[in-house]
Amino acid sequence: MFGLHFGPVFARSDALVYGFWLTLQLSASAIVLGSLVGLSAAAVRNMGPRPLRWLVQTYVEIIRNTPFLVQLYIIFFGLPSLGFKINAIEAGILAMTINLGAYSTEIFRAGIESVHRSQIEAGQALALTRLQVFRHIVLVPAVARVWPSLVSQFILIMLTSSVCSFISVEELSGASYTIQSETFQSFEVYIVAGLVYLALALVLKMAFAALGMRLFSRRRIKPIALHLPEMQP
Amino acid sequence: MIRNFGPSEILFLIESARWTLLLTFLAAAFGACGGLAVALARVAQTRAIRNFATGYIAVVQGIPVLILLFLSYYGLSRAGFNLPPIVAASISLAIYASGYLGDIWQGAIQSVPVQQWEASASLALTRPQQYRTVILPQAVRIALPPTVGFLVQLVKNTSIVSIVSVVELARAGQLVNNATFQPFPVFITVAAIYFVICFPLSLASRSLEMKFNAYRGG
Amino acid sequence: MPIVVVDNLRKSFGPLEVLKGVSLTVERGQVVALLGRSGSGKSTLLRCLNGLETIDSGRIEIAGHKMDYAPRPLRELRKDVGIVFQSFNLFPHLTAAENVMLAPRLAMKIARPAARQLAEEMLAKVGLADKLDAHPDQLSGGQQQRVAIARSLAMQPKVMLFDEVTSALDPELTGEVLNVMAALAADGMTMLLVTHEMGFARNVATTSVFMHGGLIHESGPPATMFAAPRTPEFQQFIGQSLK
Numbered sequence: 001m002f003g004l005h006f007g008p009v010f011a012r013s014d015a016l017v018y019g020f021w022l023t024l025q026l027s028a029s030a031i032v033l034g035s036l037v038g039l040s041a042a043a044v045r046n047m048g049p050r051p052l053r054w055l056v057q058t059y060v061e062i063i064r065n066t067p068f069l070v071q072l073y074i075i076f077f078g079l080p081s082l083g084f085k086i087n088a089i090e091a092g093i094l095a096m097t098i099n100l101g102a103y104s105t106e107i108f109r110a111g112i113e114s115v116h117r118s119q120i121e122a123g124q125a126l127a128l129t130r131l132q133v134f135r136h137i138v139l140v141p142a143v144a145r146v147w148p149s150l151v152s153q154f155i156l157i158m159l160t161s162s163v164c165s166f167i168s169v170e171e172l173s174g175a176s177y178t179i180q181s182e183t184f185q186s187f188e189v190y191i192v193a194g195l196v197y198l199a200l201a202l203v204l205k206m207a208f209a210a211l212g213m214r215l216f217s218r219r220r221i222k223p224i225a226l227h228l229p230e231m232q233p
Numbered sequence: 234m235i236r237n238f239g240p241s242e243i244l245f246l247i248e249s250a251r252w253t254l255l256l257t258f259l260a261a262a263f264g265a266c267g268g269l270a271v272a273l274a275r276v277a278q279t280r281a282i283r284n285f286a287t288g289y290i291a292v293v294q295g296i297p298v299l300i301l302l303f304l305s306y307y308g309l310s311r312a313g314f315n316l317p318p319i320v321a322a323s324i325s326l327a328i329y330a331s332g333y334l335g336d337i338w339q340g341a342i343q344s345v346p347v348q349q350w351e352a353s354a355s356l357a358l359t360r361p362q363q364y365r366t367v368i369l370p371q372a373v374r375i376a377l378p379p380t381v382g383f384l385v386q387l388v389k390n391t392s393i394v395s396i397v398s399v400v401e402l403a404r405a406g407q408l409v410n411n412a413t414f415q416p417f418p419v420f421i422t423v424a425a426i427y428f429v430i431c432f433p434l435s436l437a438s439r440s441l442e443m444k445f446n447a448y449r450g451g
Numbered sequence: 452m453p454i455v456v457v458d459n460l461r462k463s464f465g466p467l468e469v470l471k472g473v474s475l476t477v478e479r480g481q482v483v484a485l486l487g488r489s490g491s492g493k494s495t496l497l498r499c500l501n502g503l504e505t506i507d508s509g510r511i512e513i514a515g516h517k518m519d520y521a522p523r524p525l526r527e528l529r530k531d532v533g534i535v536f537q538s539f540n541l542f543p544h545l546t547a548a549e550n551v552m553l554a555p556r557l558a559m560k561i562a563r564p565a566a567r568q569l570a571e572e573m574l575a576k577v578g579l580a581d582k583l584d585a586h587p588d589q590l591s592g593g594q595q596q597r598v599a600i601a602r603s604l605a606m607q608p609k610v611m612l613f614d615e616v617t618s619a620l621d622p623e624l625t626g627e628v629l630n631v632m633a634a635l636a637a638d639g640m641t642m643l644l645v646t647h648e649m650g651f652a653r654n655v656a657t658t659s660v661f662m663h664g665g666l667i668h669e670s671g672p673p674a675t676m677f678a679a680p681r682t683p684e685f686q687q688f689i690g691q692s693l694k
């Protein structure tokens with residue numbers, strides 16, 4: 001009924017493929033780095049000195065209560081004005097890392113707090129150090145229990161990478177924008193882009209679920225239901 | 234001419250937050266209607282309806298808000314509706330909200346114990362009566378904290394419609410930055426205004442959650 | 452020289468003074484049964500003995516260590532003092548063997564193959580040589596508790612503390628755990644145990660200690676204590692326990 005013409009869009013599939021590749025790279029970097037930030041922050045929140053705990057909580061609240069777009073602007077436009085040189089892709093990865101870091105802090109924290117005190121006491125009674133208790137007794141059950149929430153968050157940060165097109169990163173959305181301005185097949189481009197995002201979201205979900213099975217099912221830990229409001233930055 | 238980032242710019246930013254709030258309100262209102270429909274469809278007795286609702290949620294949650302925005306913006310204009318950007322923006326945000334609210338509310342409806350259905354059915358209530366008098370009042374209590382929490386996401390995501398030239402808070406920040414070339418103070422101010430809107434909602438969501446847990450525990 | 456010395460130990464939780472000046476000495480190889488009503492402070496005393504609770508005043512010396520709550524000396528003390536809990540507290544993500552190997556590897560720096568061999572020995576000792584690779588949720592309560600005992604034994608402690616280790620078990624499973632403990636006692640292990648198993652206290656313990664009102668109310672060899680209670684409180688206690 002709309003008279004759709006996908007021809008001109010597919011003629012620019014090179015740009016789409018490159019954009020898709022960039023989306024993958026942004027997402028993968030943010031997922032790896034953001035998880036590390038979140039895990040460290042959650043550990044600090046759990047057993048660090050009081051001022052540091054407070055600092056972590058402030059970080060989490062600030063990030064969770066401001067839009068990703070504004071965080072991205074502060075990093076991309078604000079940092080250079082303070083003398084830190086940063087390109088658009090670096091700014092995107094940094095913003096996504098900081099963003100996912102805050103959300104995953106809360107998720108990891110819920111996992112850590114789900115490990116019963118008696119487990120920690122049993123570890124202490126076996127002459128383990130605090131760090132050993134965290135690493136060997138708390139960590140695996142904590143992550144296993146919140147894995148489903150963590151995976152949802154990974155997918156959300158992948159979708160959020162689209163906002164990096166605002167600072168002209170040519171990821172999937174940015175590439176789509178360029179193609180629509182060249183071909184004027186705007187609706188068609190975004191249908192294709194939407195389908196690619198959807199497919200990527202589903203594939204990531206399945207891949208992470210499989211990874212979770214591999215990592216944790218042998219460990220026999222069941223996930224817990226978290227009452228965390230689902231998010232999108 | 235480069236302007237300084239002064240009180241009148243700050244005032245402009247604060248005023249533009251009205252549009253952020255209006256967008257949030259419209260999206261929440263229309264999204265709530267859609268979300269309720271999706272939630273009820275998800276627990277409908279007809280399998281095809283349930284599958285459709287499941288698919289709808291998967292699609293909305295699997296596509297970035299930005300793409301949803303462009304799809305409604307260009308899709309509507311291709312269909313012959315030449316709507317002002319703010320309407321297209323509200324529609325796309327409402328679609329986004331309906332996908333998440335539908336999911337949250339379906340969970341809430343299903344967490345009402347099955348005995349409640351059985352008990353109300355044994356009182357010879359029709360299905361709509363069961364919903365109205367027994368199930369939904371309980372589901373609302375369960376759904377309230379995550380719903381308020383989702384409003385925070387909605388407020389933040391209104392920033393994305395700045396790309397179609399709706400001068401809400403994020404777009405206003407860009408304009409002020411273009412005029413003053415002081416990105417750091419400008420965007421920190423913008424972030425602070427968002428924070429002032431979102432943080433109370435986050436706190437409310439959390440305290441509702443706590444109240445609800447206390448209720449469930451006792 | 453005694454292996455455990457507790458001198459005038461006091462411990463409060465907020466306004467509640469649970470231990471009001473407990474003094475106790477235990478010689479090497481003794482098996483001490485701690486008896487007393489619920490809430491009389493038996494668990495608190497055991498937890499103080501391996502530093503899981505800090506004390507308000509008094510003195511504790513155990514297995515050659517003065518109680519010191521700095522992390523390093525506390526770990527040194529805990530290497531020599533094992534504790535087994537009522538609720539097993541096995542690590543659910545590790546197999547039986549991994550549970551037993553963990554502390555030797557991390558605290559004693561024993562290499563993995565040697566630790567594995569140690570785990571095999573310890574699990575054989577508690578009759579679980581065939582359950583090395585089972586996860587805790589695949590084991591019965593009695594088996595889990597025996598793994599927990601093996602886990603403590605793997606540190607080759609000089610003193611073992613047991614806090615109602617059979618209370619969470621079905622009656623038909625308590626026997627297998629008590630047998631393991633009796634064998635340990637016969638091996639010469641110094642043990643302090645809280646128990647509601649009066650038969651075990653009478654037959655295996657070398658000393659019984661009755662706690663009441665935050666103090667040690669009565670103590671002595673179980674045979675004489677049970678045959679002729681000196682205080683009405685203990686008399687009443689065994690009267691209730693035997694019912």
Ligand SMILES: Nc1ncnc2c1ncn2[C@@H]1O[C@H](COP(=O)(O)OP(=O)(O)OP(=O)(O)O)[C@@H](O)[C@H]1O
Nearest residue numbers: 464465467469487488489490491492493494495496
């Ligand atoms: N961490 C704590 N905080 C506050 N009060 C505590 C704590 N641990 C124990 N208590 C209190 O101290 C008292 C003694 O507790 P304890 O567990 O030592 O008793 P018990 O003799 O082991 O009893 P039971 O036979 O029931 O195990 C109880 O009144 C208990 O409520």
Ligand SMILES: [Mg+2]
Nearest residue numbers: 493494495615
């Ligand atoms: Mg006790």
